[in-house]
Amino acid sequence: MKPPHLLLPLLSLPFTLAQQLQQITNFGPAIPSKAKMFIYAPADLPPNPAILVGVHYCTGTAQGYYNGSPYKRLADEKKFVVVYPESPNSGGCWDVSSRATLKRNGGADSNAIANMARWAVKRYKADKRRVFVIGESSGGMMASILAAAYPDLFAAVINYSGVAAGCFFTDSVAGWNGNCSGGRMDSTREEWARWVLDAYPGFKGTRPRMQVYHGSVDDVIAPANYNYSIAQWTTVFGYPETPLEEKRDVPERGYTTQVFGKRLTGIWAEGVGHGVPVHGEEDMKFFGL
Ligand SMILES: *[C@@H]1O[C@H](CO)[C@@H](O)[C@H](O)[C@H]1NC(C)=O
Ligand SMILES: *[C@@H]1O[C@H](CO)[C@@H](O)[C@H](O)[C@H]1NC(C)=O
Ligand SMILES: *[C@@H]1O[C@H](CO)[C@@H](O)[C@H](O)[C@H]1NC(C)=O
Secondary structure, eight states: OOOGGGGGGGGGSOHHHHHHSEEESOOSSOOSOOOEEEEEOOTTOOSSOOEEEEEOOTTOOHHHHHHHSTHHHHHHHHTOEEEEEEOOSTTSOOOOSSTTTTSTTOSSHHHHHHHHHHHHHHHTTOOGGGEEEEEETHHHHHHHHHHHHOTTTOSEEEEESOOOTTTTOOSSTTOOOHHHHTTOOOOOHHHHHHHHHHHSTTOOSOOOEEEEEEETTOSSSOTHHHHHHHHHHHHHHTOOSSOSEEEETOSSTTEEEEEEETTEEEEEETTOOSSOOOOHHHHHHHHTO
């Protein structure tokens, strides 16, 4: 979540900039979610490019995330396509709380985003091993759900200041789970893993590589959420709870990178609040772009 003032400069942007971001209206079968799809593709794409899905925070828009995050610039530099979904819900948060969104092909926002990714893969004949998701805050929560419900579609997922899949469950659309945001959950490791396993029952393939950032003084999504997510994904991957490797001051001073296994890295940002600053270059490294 970003303070609303960050969105204001967007309103005065020259129209030419807005034209670079294109809306796609027919990206998949009709489903209940009315999420919108926008896309940015650099002119000189190589064959079989990578796709990055960039999921905005609450109060966000596709245009806002396009302007305010580094991924458009990085796409120009490294030649990949960026899909910018836009939330249909009032307040601009994603539905990360309904039963439908927590299920594969359940018809809710997560399903709409998966359809956008599928559309882009087809349209650009993308390299299926390089379809990635990045999300911030509410978008980070969505990233966890996409990883859980569409492990076959996404190769790697990065999540800034989000929550574990299922943590925000309220059984209502785009609800706010205060127990989750407040860090007052007492789920076991198995209960955390269950949300992921139930999102796509019977899935036996390779799951996406995951990277999780969380700030130690996050006052919107309590820091305990870092632990929930580590509990969730270490259990799913069958990794030990304690990191195999801990790198201090990586990727920058005050941050600690914890490697739990080949597919899971956590980054604990000491003294950082909600909305850990985006580390675009690091993200590219993680994705191998
Ligand atoms: C996103 O980050 C949160 C908080 O650090 C964590 O609980 C959640 O599991 C993460 N999701 C993914 C997909 O890594
Ligand atoms: C939050 O926790 C309280 C106490 O355990 C419980 O009564 C309440 O139903 C929980 N709320 C949600 C949204 O899960
Ligand atoms: C998270 O887990 C670590 C390691 O087990 C522990 O030291 C820390 O207190 C936990 N943090 C929260 C906020 O629960």
